Amino acid sequence: MTEREVRVRFAPSPTGPLHIGGVRTALYNYLLARKLGGKMLLRIEDTDQNRFVPGAENYILEALAWCGIVIDEGVGPGGPHAPYRQSERKPMYKQYADQLIASGHAYYAFDTPEELDAMRARLQAAKVPNPQYNSITRAQMRNSLTLPEDEVKQLLDSGTPYVIRLKVPRKEEVRFQDLIRGWVVVHSSAIDDKVLMKSDGMPTYHLANIVDDHLMEISHVIRGEEWLPSAPLHVLLYRYLGWESTMPQFAHLPLLLKPDGTGKLSKRDGDKLGFPVFPLEWHGTDAETGEPTLSRGYREDGYLPEAFINFLAFLGWNPGSQQEIFSMEELIEAFSIERVSKSPARFDQNKVKWYNEHYLRAKSNAELAPYLLTALAEHGIACSPEKAEQIVGVMKERVSFPNDFWQEAKYFFQAPDSYDEQVVSKKWNPQVAAALAAYADALAGAAEPTAEALKGLFNQTIEAQGLKPGQVLQALRVAVTGAGAGPDLFETLVILGVAEVAARLRAAVATLTLS
Numbered sequence: 001m002t003e004r005e006v007r008v009r010f011a012p013s014p015t016g017p018l019h020i021g022g023v024r025t026a027l028y029n030y031l032l033a034r035k036l037g038g039k040m041l042l043r044i045e046d047t048d049q050n051r052f053v054p055g056a057e058n059y060i061l062e063a064l065a066w067c068g069i070v071i072d073e074g075v076g077p078g079g080p081h082a083p084y085r086q087s088e089r090k091p092m093y094k095q096y097a098d099q100l101i102a103s104g105h106a107y108y109a110f111d112t113p114e115e116l117d118a119m120r121a122r123l124q125a126a127k128v129p130n131p132q133y134n135s136i137t138r139a140q141m142r143n144s145l146t147l148p149e150d151e152v153k154q155l156l157d158s159g160t161p162y163v164i165r166l167k168v169p170r171k172e173e174v175r176f177q178d179l180i181r182g183w184v185v186v187h188s189s190a191i192d193d194k195v196l197m198k199s200d201g202m203p204t205y206h207l208a209n210i211v212d213d214h215l216m217e218i219s220h221v222i223r224g225e226e227w228l229p230s231a232p233l234h235v236l237l238y239r240y241l242g243w244e245s246t247m248p249q250f251a252h253l254p255l256l257l258k259p260d261g262t263g264k265l266s267k268r269d270g271d272k273l274g275f276p277v278f279p280l281e282w283h284g285t286d287a288e289t290g291e292p293t294l295s296r297g298y299r300e301d302g303y304l305p306e307a308f309i310n311f312l313a314f315l316g317w318n319p320g321s322q323q324e325i326f327s328m329e330e331l332i333e334a335f336s337i338e339r340v341s342k343s344p345a346r347f348d349q350n351k352v353k354w355y356n357e358h359y360l361r362a363k364s365n366a367e368l369a370p371y372l373l374t375a376l377a378e379h380g381i382a383c384s385p386e387k388a389e390q391i392v393g394v395m396k397e398r399v400s401f402p403n404d405f406w407q408e409a410k411y412f413f414q415a416p417d418s419y420d421e422q423v424v425s426k427k428w429n430p431q432v433a434a435a436l437a438a439y440a441d442a443l444a445g446a447a448e449p450t451a452e453a454l455k456g457l458f459n460q461t462i463e464a465q466g467l468k469p470g471q472v473l474q475a476l477r478v479a480v481t482g483a484g485a486g487p488d489l490f491e492t493l494v495i496l497g498v499a500e501v502a503a504r505l506r507a508a509v510a511t512l513t514l515s
C-alpha cells in the first residue's frame with residue numbers, strides 16, 4: 001500500500017475573532033503537516049449564515065500570518081479544490097444528501113417549527129431527559145419514513161419546506177480510533193437524527209464538513225475536544241457515503257482551561273481575567289447593546305509571535321524533555337500527535353509572559369531599538385538609532401514587553417521631576433548630598449566616560465568625602481533617574497553623558513536639600 005499523502009485542514013467558522021484555542025488547533029495541524037511533509041489547508045466553514053460576522057475571515061488570515069502559520073492550499077493561496085469557502089460550494093452538497101436518501105440512510109422531514117416544539121414539550125412532559133428527533137421519536141413525526149410515498153411526493157412537488165435528516169440506526173455501536181484518546185465507542189441511541197440539509201438548501205456543518213474533507217482528501221482531522229461528540233455521527237456519514245476506507249484519522253485536542261482550572265477558557269473570559277484570549281485585537285459589537293467593543297490581542301499587548309507560538313505549543317503537548325524554548329522549526333522537528341495529552345491544559349499567564357521576556361532578550365539591540373524610537377517619535381523626542389540601541393541594550397533584562405521600553409526608559413530623555421520617596425527618606429542626608437555634589441564637580445573632568453571610569457571616579461570621590469560608596473549608590477540613582485531601581489547604574493550614566501549627569505545631580509541636591 002502506498003503511504004497516504006498527509007493533508008490536514010484548519011476549518012474555522014467566521015463567527016468572530018479566532019480564540020487562542022483555535023490558534024492552537026491551527027498550530028498543531030500546521031506542525032503535523034510540516035513534520036510529515038504534507039499540506040496545510042484553510043477552509044472557511046460559513047454554512048451558518050446567521051452566525052456570520054463580517055471581518056472574521058480577514059481576522060483569521062491576519063492572525064495566522066502573524067503567528068507564522070503558512071497555508072499551502074485554501075482560502076488565501078487557492079488550490080485545486082477551490083472554492084474553499086463552503087457558502088461558495090453550496091451546489092456541491094445536495095447530490096450527497098440525495099445519495100443518502102436513495103440508499104435509505106437519510107430522509108425528508110416536513111415538520112414545522114411548531115410541530116418540533118410540540119414534540120419537545122410532549123417528551124419533556126413525559127420526563128424524557130434529553131428530547132431529540134431520533135430513531136424512536138421520528139416514528140411520530142411528519143417525514144418520508146412515516147408518510148405514504150404519494151404524500152411525500154406531493155409535498156415535495158408543491159414546494160413544502162423540508163430538511164434532510166440522517167437516519168441513525170437504533171441499536172448499533174459506533175467506534176473509531178482517535179489518535180489522542182484511543183478507541184472511542186458510542187452507542188447509536190445517543191446520537192440524534194441530525195439535519196444534513198436545511199430548508200434553504202444549505203448543508204449543515206456535519207454534511208459539508210464530511211463532504212469537503214473527503215473531496216479535499218484530508219488525511220487527519222485535528223480539532224478541539226468540543227467536536228468529539230460529533231465524531232461518531234461523522235463516522236456514520238463516511239460509512240453511508242461509501243468513503244470509510246479513506247476516512248481521515250481523528251485527533252481531538254484537550255480542552256484549554258482557565259488559569260484556576262475552574263472551567264473552559266472561553267471567548268467571553270477575554271479581558272475579564274486580565275489577559276487576552278485573542279491573538280489580535282478585535283473590534284466587535286456588543287450583542288445586546290449594539291455598542292462597539294474592543295477586545296485585547298496578544299499582538300497589541302506587546303507579545304512577540306515566537307513567544308506566543310512557543311507558549312501555545314506547550315498547552316497540551318510536551319516534547320518529553322526539559323527543553324522549553326522551541327522555534328517554529330524546532331517545534332516542527334519535535335512535534336508528534338502521540339505526545340499530545342488527553343487531559344485539559346491550564347492557561348498560565350505568567351508562563352506566556354516568561355516566554356515573551358525570553359524572546360525579547362534574545363533579540364539584538366538593533367532589532368529592539370525601533371520599538372523605543374517609535375514611542376519617542378510619538379512623544380516628539382529625537383534620538384539617534386545608536387543611542388536607542390544603547391538604551392534598549394541596558395533595559396532589555398528589565399522589561400517584559402517592547403512597549404515597556406519607553407515607560408521604563410523615560411528618564412534617559414527627561415530629567416526626573418520627582419524622586420522615589422522611600423529611597424530619599426532612607427538614603428538621603430546632608431553628607432550624602434555633599435558627596436554627590438562633589439561627584440558632580442569631579443565628573444566635569446572625566447576624560448574617558450566609560451562605565452568603569454565613572455565607577456572608579458565615584459568610589460574615589462565618595463571615599464574622599466569619608467563615606468563608603470555603598471552608602472551613596474542608591475542616592476546617586478534616585479538623583480539621576482528619580483527611580484529606586486533600574487539597569488546598571490554606571491552604564492546609565494554613560495548613556496546620559498557626564499554633563500547631563502552633573503546637571504541632574506546639582507538639581508537633586510538643590511531640590512532635596514530644600515525640601
Ligand code: GLU
Pocket residue numbers: 011012013045205209222223224227
Ligand atoms: N467549523 C468547525 C469549527 O468552527 C470545524 C470543526 C472541525 O474541524 O471539524 O471549529
